[in-house]
Structure formats: structure tokens, C-alpha cells
Amino acid sequence: MNRRRGTLALIPDKCTSCLICAQECPDWCIHITAHNETEPAPTPRGRPRVVKVLDEFVIDMGHCQRCGICVEVCPFDALEWVAQPAPSEVTTDALRHDTERLAAAADDRSSGNTADDSER
Amino acid sequence: MTRSAPLTVLHVPVACCAIEALAAESALAELGVNLVIDTPESADVLVVSGTVTHTMAPTIRALYDRMPSGRRVVAFGVCATTGGPYWDSYSVLQGIDRIIPVDRYVPGCPPRPHALVEAITSLATDVLVPAELA
Numbered sequence: 001m002n003r004r005r006g007t008l009a010l011i012p013d014k015c016t017s018c019l020i021c022a023q024e025c026p027d028w029c030i031h032i033t034a035h036n037e038t039e040p041a042p043t044p045r046g047r048p049r050v051v052k053v054l055d056e057f058v059i060d061m062g063h064c065q066r067c068g069i070c071v072e073v074c075p076f077d078a079l080e081w082v083a084q085p086a087p088s089e090v091t092t093d094a095l096r097h098d099t100e101r102l103a104a105a106a107d108d109r110s111s112g113n114t115a116d117d118s119e120r
Numbered sequence: 121m122t123r124s125a126p127l128t129v130l131h132v133p134v135a136c137c138a139i140e141a142l143a144a145e146s147a148l149a150e151l152g153v154n155l156v157i158d159t160p161e162s163a164d165v166l167v168v169s170g171t172v173t174h175t176m177a178p179t180i181r182a183l184y185d186r187m188p189s190g191r192r193v194v195a196f197g198v199c200a201t202t203g204g205p206y207w208d209s210y211s212v213l214q215g216i217d218r219i220i221p222v223d224r225y226v227p228g229c230p231p232r233p234h235a236l237v238e239a240i241t242s243l244a245t246d247v248l249v250p251a252e253l254a
Contacts, residue, residue: 062202065229
């Protein structure tokens, strides 16, 4: 089990803006903005497809309980635990982790800062 | 921390985060930080750990008012920070910054004990040392 109540990371390329995490979050602390784009038909006999494109993914760490439900329900494994807890901040606005910050945490995680059971 | 005089932290344990804050007591003592629950008149830092209800808010404001000037405030845990999971509750204060100025918000539900050590250390180096030891 990859659970250590540190902070959360997002891999934006894996996120399809399906909103399941935002719906299941008991705190409603996940804020997702997305828009629709139409992809052309892949073959002459196909038809154009409408896909969601992620604009902004914000987790408000000032509300988040680190319950991990979002990590568990994500069908695309776009959310991950990071071992290092979110740092304290001088303003509550700074506790709103945006896409860049969540993605940076994912990069940090892939370079060794993984959440595991060793220090639970 | 390069502080010579001991730092006194007034701890207001209002809910479950207080367990984690108290777990930091020995680590704080090694840094010369005393965690007290009385004598606000001699405290430098106020730590509010836990859910603050509207009923409790005037008490916390009164404790803050009894502290000397130059006081600093740490909101420990998401309840003290923003109301946390009780963000739409009729009875819970939506963050202690509605009643007193806050210098550090420590996220977590609860935060780890070490987060309190880090917050107080950052306060002591950033804020308290230049003002009081210069």
C-alpha cells in the first residue's frame, strides 16, 4: 500500500478530466477546469470525437484531509502519494496547489521521494 | 535555531490535531522551545491546533489579546487554517485568521509532529530573531 499521508502529486498527461476524484472527494477540495476539443476523424469512415482537455487542476491543501480517496478512485492513476508533507505557508492561497506544483511533486516522486510503508 | 533565550509557545489544544502537536514536545524542547497551556502573558507564539467553533472563538481571541506584542500565531492543521472538512458547518469558524492574524498555516489532517517543529523554527528564524535579538 502506497499510503503515507504526505502530499499529493498529479501526472497531468494521465488526467482525462473525468472529475471522478472531484466527485468522490469528501472535502470537495479538488477543483478542475477543463474544456472540450474536437479531434478529427481518425479514418475516412470514422467521425470526429469530442475529448476533454485539462486546463487547471487545483487541490486545496488547506482543506485536504489526505484521505487518499482521490488516489484510489482515479481510473488512470494520475494521482499519487508523495512522502514529503506539504510545507507550511504564510497565506492560505499558497496552500492551493495548482497543476504546475502538483506535477512538480510527481517529478520529485519519480526521482526517489516515494511514499512507502517504511516510515509509517 | 540560534536563539539564546527560550521560546515559549502557548498551545491551545482544541481538537485531535493537539495529539500530534504534543508529540512534537520533546523535539521542541531540544530546540529550547517550551510548550505551555497557561500563562499567555509570557508566551511568544500561539499555536491553535484543532477545530475552532464559534463558541470557542472568543476564548482564543482573549488568549491572543493577553499575549505581549510581537506575538506570532501558527494555525496547526486544516481546521484551524480554513475550517478543513467542516468548511460548510454552521458551528465551525472557517479558519482562525477570521479572528486573529496568522503567520504560518500548517496543512494536514492532522499534520505530522515535525511540521510543527518546522513551522516554529521558520517563525523563529524569519520573524522573531531579527525583531528581538537584533
